[in-house]
Amino acid sequence: MAQKAAIIGGGVIGGGWAARFLLNGWDVAVFDPDPQAKRKIGEVLDNARASLPGLYDMPMPDEGTLSFHDTMAGAVDGAAWIQESVPERLDIKHTVYRELQDACDADAVIASSTSGFKPSELQENATRPQQIVVCHPFNPVYLLPLIEVVGTDVNKDMIGGVEETLRGVGMFPLMVKKEIDAHIADRFLEAVWREALWLIKDGIATTEEIDEAIRMGFGLRWAQMGLFETYRIAGGEAGMRHFIEQFGPCLSWPWTKLMDVPELTEELIDQIADQSDAQSGQYSIRDLERHRDANLVGMMRTLKARDWGAGAILNTHDKTMNQTRVVPETLGDIVDLGKPVKTVDRAVPIDWTDYNGHMNEARYLQAFGDATDRLMGIIGCDAEYIATGGSYFTAETHIRHLDEVHAGARIHVETQVILGAGKKMHLFHVMYEGTRILASGEHMLIHVDLETRRASDPAPQVAEKLKRLAAAHAGLPRPEGAGAAVGVR
Template identity: 75%
Template sequence: MKTAAIIGGGVIGGGWAARFLLMGWNVRVFDPDPEAERKIDEVLANARRSLPGLSDRAMPAEGALSFHVEMADAVAGASWIQESVPERLELKHKVYAALQEACDEGAVIGSSTSGFKPSELQEGAATPGQIVVAHPFNPVYLLPLVELVPSEANSSAVIDAAKEILAGIGMFPLHVRKEIDAHIADRFLEAVWREALWLIKDGVATTEEIDNAIRYGFGLRWGQMGLFETYRIAGGEAGMAHFIEQFGPCLAWPWTKLMDVPELTDELVQTIADQSDAQSGMHSIRDLERLRDNNLVAMMRALKAQDFGAGALLNAAEPAPVEPEDISGPIVTVARAVPLDWTDYNGHMNEARYLQAFGDATDRFMEIVGCDAEYIASGGSYFTAETHIRHLDEVHAGARISVETQVLLGEGKKMHLFHRMFEGDRLSATGEHMLIHVSLETRKASVPADHIAARLGEIAAAHAALSLPEGAGAAVGKR
């Protein structure tokens, strides 16, 4: 199993640890803070609750997490080392000198710095070509963007290795080809931040009003299309050229104070702090993080359904389904975590999501017998005629569930399936489904193609030796 070393276990370091750990890497942490283990455990609890729900397949088995007193012990044998210490160049140089004495020559050293250029980080290093900027965004375990900034000292092999590792843990390595202070994304953030400070300073808006302008408007657009694609659409049928022609002259108007930063006087700092307290002070940091995670998961899963923006990245990262090797027993057709947006006002899985889980199990079983997208496009499919779901126990967000499918009947036009949902060894629900094969041209019942009938019959014959599962054939209110 691959190993990552995290140097500095604060908010960003903890996020990196969670990301690597939940993507199947062993993680070693070095941080002299006596509270580091507690802090990372808290971040990890939030990550376990939210990150797995972004995937519709079973994620890798979680790696092993360990904490080390000596930096040398943490970095020895690690293929990726992430430095997330405070933004002091002399401190970073000291850290690199120590870790390069103990780390493997082939290890990539990434820095979470939001401002320093890689050439500055590499000054005086024993092996400068090992060090790159790998600047993430909080929460690291959910947001995919990481700015990968090399210098001339980094070989193409190091850059390619860094890209491969970052993509392998579900991130999008944005290769910044030219060194620049604050890289790319933070330069945008700083521009907006400066303008926001002036709006507060001049009494135009409060912190909450500024946040509302972002989250209810362009923030949602930027979240799925970015800046230029959004503006291209604003240009209408004439496109980007028309947009620039129409709105470009506005850039010369005296709207902004972006080139003039207000002095952060005690009065301005206190004003911002008071307004922020009034806006969000009723929530703890952990509560705010959970609210943020809920929203991000819901938005990104919505984008996933549209296969667009960050959602397209999630779809591309989904592992291929595993074909069953043994059909003598019930076949696992679903293995996943329960996402945050599957829960309801009672705090457990929404009843409609039980149907979705069993529907996903049916879809997967249809693929197994050959009724896949290609076959459906040719004009045949199965329609569900009857469903009976029994809710036996609660299932909560983040729970890892599996569905086992047993064929009760598979002949002619009929396919009779019985699904059992488990959380670990605990039976949570069952779903019984009768499906009829139909012609999509006539929309009437029809016999399936020979290869589907043969495969379904093979599995049905194997499952005929199994005992009838408890609850099969039950009516509502009767066992």
């Protein structure tokens, strides 16, 4: 039975939370008095369904059930997690908590998305203050992994469970040791925001020029390495100490106005709004969200390939999602050796599509290459084996493109071993969306001694597993298209 999360407040942040929980298999109940809440959350979910699954190389859980409720009591009934994302006014939050605690389970987590209030302020006069904890996310909540988790002494016993739940939906909980206004990340953002306001007010830069300075330069560095690691590199071989000695004195120079804030007059507000319209007014908000999501998926998948930063979180969540072995990792995980082996089960990422809107040729090869890699791992030709000096090299590939597939589609590949003897491994992959056949990929591989770079027999433990699988598949019909030349159907 799926766990249940209640979302109190379905705006940009609340909608992102709903998508994060729902796509990770939780049932989600929403309370939001806005008559447009259903439409708005539906649009956020459309974006999330198109982007989030594409971060992973494993299938995400089946979606939970989404429901909307006229009362908070109805939404929180049976909920293990309650995410509050109401406006940033302490009196409103206190009123909401009183109503929530009258209706919710006593051991439910009440997590606030607040970007500014400290947990001790939220807990004031609460019936059960230990339930209330800060879980501050970053937009889009369904893609970005960072969550700032802040508690107090009264709920220190529950924080471990909060961290475990958030990791279970693919997030990175940053456990803030001491409560402070605006937590950690927003304090940086506010500092940059203040300086940006002065640059605009003083006529030095426009909104577009400021954004270009960030996204063309240090924003890219920060995305994969943060602040201190970036500056450590700037110190050269002497490291951080040299950097501080070199650049530390400039901190006393009168460069910045960070301790002073320009008055947000109507004139300055109009100036910022007009510049922003000139910069981005040609795009709708939904257009901007889709561009943002596609860019984030591309960068995060690059980080994933390096097992670095946010990408390492995705790799960990992939392993969590494959604990049921929907894609087997060893021969022992396969229930029926006599059937083709499921070697890939995943969503098609946004960055796998081309100008025609469907998956491009290189990505078919990547999917089938991933299927081959998985089959190699199943028979024991894994990283540990390859490190001993043996591996399979692909000698020939033939791909047939049989139907279109688009971003977001859940595809799976089934692999049949046609030959597994001596130095040869002959595989036939079929790609499906549901029961619809999309493509086939036929691979002939040769086992190679990595030192001599010449064909060689595999080690006995690999040869034996491949032989077992090939023998089990020998009774299967020869796949349609196997052995075909280009142009032959």
